[in-house]
Amino acid sequence: MPAAVTATTTTTGAAAAAAATAAAAASAPPPAFAARAASVEGSPVREILALTQRPGIISFAGGLPAPELFDTEGLRAAYDAAFALSARRALQYSTTEGAPELRAAVAARATARGLPTGADDVLVTSGSQQALTLITAALIEPGDVVLVENPTYLAALQCFRLAGARVVAVPCDGEGLLPDALAELVARERPKLLYTIPTFQNPTGRTLPAARRAAVAGIAARLGLWLVEDDPYGDLRYEGHDVPWLAAHPGAEDRTALLGSFSKIMAPGLRLGWLRAPAALLRAAVVAKQAADLHTSTVDQLAAAHYLAAVDLDAHIGTVRTAYRERRDALQSALSRTLPADHDWNLPEGGMFVWARLPEGYDATALLRTAVAHGVAFVPGAPFHTGTPDPRTLRLSFTTHTPHEIAEGVGRLGAALTEYAATPGAGNGGRSDHGERGDHGERREHGEPSDLSAGSRP
Numbered sequence: 253m254p255a256a257v258t259a260t261t262t263t264t265g266a267a268a269a270a271a272a273t274a275a276a277a278a279s280a281p282p283p284a285f286a287a288r289a290a291s292v293e294g295s296p297v298r299e300i301l302a303l304t305q306r307p308g309i310i311s312f313a314g315g316l317p318a319p320e321l322f323d324t325e326g327l328r329a330a331y332d333a334a335f336a337l338s339a340r341r342a343l344q345y346s347t348t349e350g351a352p353e354l355r356a357a358v359a360a361r362a363t364a365r366g367l368p369t370g371a372d373d374v375l376v377t378s379g380s381q382q383a384l385t386l387i388t389a390a391l392i393e394p395g396d397v398v399l400v401e402n403p404t405y406l407a408a409l410q411c412f413r414l415a416g417a418r419v420v421a422v423p424c425d426g427e428g429l430l431p432d433a434l435a436e437l438v439a440r441e442r443p444k445l446l447y448t449i450p451t452f453q454n455p456t457g458r459t460l461p462a463a464r465r466a467a468v469a470g471i472a473a474r475l476g477l478w479l480v481e482d483d484p485y486g487d488l489r490y491e492g493h494d495v496p497w498l499a500a501h502p503g504a505e506d507r508t509a510l511l512g513s514f515s516k517i518m519a520p521g522l523r524l525g526w527l528r529a530p531a532a533l534l535r536a537a538v539v540a541k542q543a544a545d546l547h548t549s550t551v552d553q554l555a556a557a558h559y560l561a562a563v564d565l566d567a568h569i570g571t572v573r574t575a576y577r578e579r580r581d582a583l584q585s586a587l588s589r590t591l592p593a594d595h596d597w598n599l600p601e602g603g604m605f606v607w608a609r610l611p612e613g614y615d616a617t618a619l620l621r622t623a624v625a626h627g628v629a630f631v632p633g634a635p636f637h638t639g640t641p642d643p644r645t646l647r648l649s650f651t652t653h654t655p656h657e658i659a660e661g662v663g664r665l666g667a668a669l670t671e672y673a674a675t676p677g678a679g680n681g682g683r684s685d686h687g688e689r690g691d692h693g694e695r696r697e698h699g700e701p702s703d704l705s706a707g708s709r710p
Contacts, residue, residue: 292413310661311629312648315454315604318579321572322519323563330559334551337558342551348542350376350526351553357560358512358526367500367510373528375537378548380484380513380525381407383537384447386544387480387509387527388415390536397443401429403636403645405454405482408447421638422446426598428453428460431467438475445478450498452485452603455636455647459601465498473503478533484513487569489602490577499528506530509537514556516604517569522552580606582655583648586662591669597648606648607633610669614678616646622672628664 284290334342349355355371362369377383384407392398394416400408402421412419420441423433428450437443446468450460460468472479481498499508509529514522527537541547559565583606587597597608610616616632623629633645650658672678 288414288416292410308627309624309629310627310653310657310664312583312650312653312661312665313629313631314652315649316652317516317520318572318575318651318653321575323559323568326559326563326568327519327555330555330562331551333558333562334554338554342554344550346547346550346553348375348538348547350374350548351550351557353557354524354553354560355526357557358528361565362510362512362528365494365497367497367528369528373531373534375527375529375534375541376548376553377525377527377541378545379515379520379523380482380511380527381411382541382544383509383511383525383527384408384411384480384482386537386540387445387511387529387533388412388417389540389544390533391444391478392417393444397441399434399437399441399443399446400638401448401453402638403455403633403641404447404638405449406635408482409636409638412447417444419638424458426458428458428464429468431464431471434468435471435475438471438477443477445480446472447480447482448498449482449485451483451495452488452600452605454485454603455605455631455633456607457598457600457603457605458607459492459495460498462495465495466501469498469501469504469508472507477507479504479508480511481508482511484511484516485603486512487517488573488576488604490573490580492601509533517565517572518556518559522556524548524552524556576604576651578655579650579653579658582658583650583662586659590662590666595669604649604651606650608646608648609633609642610644610646612644614672615643617643618678619646619668619672622675623665623668626664626668626671628661628668630665 352371354376355374358374358376359369359371362374375383375386377386388411392412392415396415396417398412398417398419399422400412400419401424404421409419420437420443422429422437424430429448434446438446448460448468450465452459468479471477479498483497486494486497497510498504499510507530509527511525511527513525515525518524527534529537580600584597584599587595587606587608591597592611594611595608597606600606610619616630617634620630620632631647631649632643633647634641634643636645636647653661
């Protein structure tokens with residue numbers, strides 16, 4: 253290349269770079285994020301899970317199913333069948349409502365549990381979390397009031413706050429929400445919906461009795477209220493008798509969205525959930541899903557449908573229940589052996605969580621830092637609350653670890669509590685043993701509220 257041309261090219265390139273730099277310096281910043289994105293915090297559970305990924309940590313934090321209980325061979329065969337029978341269909345776009353055979357299987361299981369359901373009543377979703385997001389999109393305007401239990405599922409609070417809702421807590425006791433308090437709030441606040449996890453609630457593990465469910469259904473019908481019933485844990489019962497879904501009670505038929513999931517009974521990696529709702533609400537949710545992701549993964553839906561047709565899911569759930577019951581009891585026994593009597597916890601009849609409370613003056617968030625240093629983790633209870641939190645509360649998940657690991661983890665928690673109690677400002681950690689012990693080790697304070705006695709044996 254001639255020297256003159258080279259010099260000209262170099263000069264032109266330098267000028268262009270200088271012009272670009274000047275333009276960048278003079279450019280305006282992009283617009284701000286939406287206020288709702290800036291005001292809603294991330295999930296502390298997800299952040300704690302990231303913290304506890306280091307080797308050696310025994311984590312009671314996440315509500316994770318035990319991976320060794322996944323039916324890997326059965327699921328592998330189901331995926332093989334989905335490809336062998338119709339690979340082109342498995343890899344193609346599908347309808348928003350979901351694969352007909354999977355919707356029919358969900359409907360059959362719901363009907364068998366006492367809630368008559370047809371395939372057309374069901375929408376397959378990408379996890380039950382998406383079902384909640386779709387219902388929120390269909391029903392909630394900014395400023396609408398949403399009622400929740402207190403405490404309640406963290407991701408539900410995030411979902412409602414992102415939608416601009418005003419979240420109001422319904423007073424609860426050890427058996428769940430109080431119908432009289434609910435009626436008073438509905439009359440005063442005129443909410444759009446009530447969100448509830450009535451069976452083995454997250455985070456408390458408590459179960460709403462049938463009489464209260466009937467009362468809630470009646471209040472919704474009389475005062476005008478949508479009900480969102482979230483049931484990810486209902487199949488995980490270890491003792492007692494099944495309680496009919498809220499959706500099955502008179503008065504709830506035309507106003508209840510029932511959310512279900514395969515995450516706890518098959519595998520969470522499938523990301524498969526479902527929504528059962530009245531026709532008009534289901535149609536609105538379908539439109540919202542079209543805007544969100546068009547449809548749930550076709551291959552995962554077909555594999556799940558093949559699995560449900562080929563495998564006795566209830567037998568598999570029975571295996572899971574047996575293992576989780578043993579782990580729940582191991583946690584109860586370890587807590588009883590390790591923690592002083594001025595610590596409370598409950599005995600849930602099912603689900604994945606034990607809800608605990610530390611002595612007066614303690615802070616579970618501060619304790620967590622000490623606990624992680626001792627190689628154990630949990631979720632502080634404060635973020636689950638709406639309004640003023642109870643800093644003494646914490647959630648312990650018992651499903652992920654073996655009984656031996658659970659005993660070791662609680663031992664580490666006990667050591668962390670001893671160290672924490674000795675630090676200045678940690679509260680009166682040296683109080684005398686004055687609690688009451690149940691036959692599984694659960695304790696209740698004299699004069700304490702009964703919100704920790706759900707499922708406990710006197």
